Amino acid sequence: MSVRIPGVLVAGVVAVYPRRVRDRYGEEIAGLLAVSRRPVRDAVDVLARALVERTRSVEGVLLAALLAAPVLASAVGEAMRLARPRRLSGGGLPVAVVLLAFAVLVAGALAGHVLGRARALAPWAVPGLLAVVLALHNAAVYVGRPPLALLWLLGVVGVVAVAGRWGPAVATRVCLGAAVLVWHVRVLPGLRSDGGWLGYVRAMLLVAPAGLNRGAVAVATTASAVLMVFATALGLAFLWSVGRLPRVVAG
Amino acid sequence: MTGLPGFGRFSEPALLILISLASGPKHGYAMQDDIAAVGGTRPGPGTLYGAIGRLEELGFIEALPEVERRKPYGITQAGRDALAAELARMRSMASTGLSRLGRVALS
Structure with a gap:
């Protein structure tokens, strides 16, 4: 037995579309329904x-807000560090934060894939996402608390989902912009104050490939990612061996 | 020309729409009927117009003047090129797969 949909219900379902789609196709969709x-x-x-x-x-609005969040958090964190240096300076390698960022990236990539918005990871995707890792890493040093971790997760999922729609140009440039801002806010001051050249190298390994954004850089990007994972593993092993890991993880 | 890039899970409806329009302009209802005959499944209105929207954005199809309050769509030259490239890719893939299964390759 055929059941016809009441007109008011058809109109209600079609009304869920955003206006631009409704104006363009709403009448045709309602007709078919x-x-x-x-x-x-x-x-x-x-x-x-x-x-x-x-x-x-x-x-688009969400992406801008979510990408701005780590940068803003870094800026706030830097201001807090300047205001209360004893509490926030020092603080060892935030290994747990880096690992969390990688876990978030993987989750984001999978979510993007499941949503059907992200195709197989193209060369531009890796540097773009690694640039986000840098932003997350630097922001979460100061504010890596569970509610904010959820924000990072949403941010990366949003980046992956939108990247699948917008293509490489916009996504990579936005990520690069966020990373460069964080680099200036977080890494350069650290370089001046404590000679943290390892931090400088690490930041360059992450950010530089994003600026080049071409398939030929895929090897360098992959090497950067492998190096970062390797360095993180070494850092974890070191912290574990000296018994500092629980304190670092606990923040 | 690289076929239908960027369609993700909507690549099949988009492909079927292009195949349907390759034989001439059609409105939504006629496309549903034709796609059901070709692909075995009748696409829902949301799926159909989701793919139509993407195809229009890419310039693969275009809306034509209304006929009896129904808006037909027609395939463009860019759409024909994309369809040809995608079908050639599929034929090559099918041929390779069948030959590896030990069957006769598609002619």
């Missing part, structure tokens, strides 16, 4: 697609 042979399935199909379109319409 009204004469559908499988109304329930088609209503669900329209509703699901409308929600996806609705998400797409706000993701």
Whole structure:
């Protein structure tokens, strides 16, 4: 038995679309839905697609906000460090934060893939995401608390999802911009104050490939990632051996 | 020309729409019928117009003047080129797969 969808319900489902889609295709979609042979399935199909379109319409704003968050947090953290140097200076290698960032990246990449928005990781994706790691790393040194960790997670998922839609140009440049800002805010002052050349090298390994943004740099980018993982593992082993790991993890 | 880049999980509806329009302009309902005949599954309106929107953005199809309050769509030359490239890619892949299975390759 065929069940026709009431007109008010058709209008309600179509209304979920953002205005630009509704104005362009709303009448046609409503027309097909009204004469559908499988109304329930088609209503669900329209509703699901409308929600996806609705998400797409706000993701640009979300991306900007989420990418700005680590940079802003770094700036605030730097201001706090200057105001209260005893509490926030020193503080060893935030290994746990780096590991968390990598875990978040993997989760974000998987989420992007599941959402169907990110294709296989292209050469530009790796430097772009590593630039985000740098931003997360530096921000989370100061504010790496669980609620904010969720913010980082959302940020990276957003980056991956949007990158799949926008392509390399915008995503990589936004990530690069965020990373360079953090680099200036966080790494350069550290270089001047305590001669942290390892931090400088680490930052360059992460940021430089993002600026080049071409397939030929994929090898260098991969090497950077491998080096970072290796250095992180060494740092973990060292901290474990001297019994400092629990304190670092606990912040 | 590299076929249908960037369509992700919507590549199949997009491909079927291009195949449907390759034989001439159609409106949404006619496309649903044609795709059901070609692909075996009738796409829902949301899926159909999601793919139509992407194809229009890429210039692979275009809206034509309304006919009896229905808006038909037609394939563009860029759409024909993309469809040809995608079908050639699929034929090559199918041929390789079948030959590795020990069957006769597609002619």
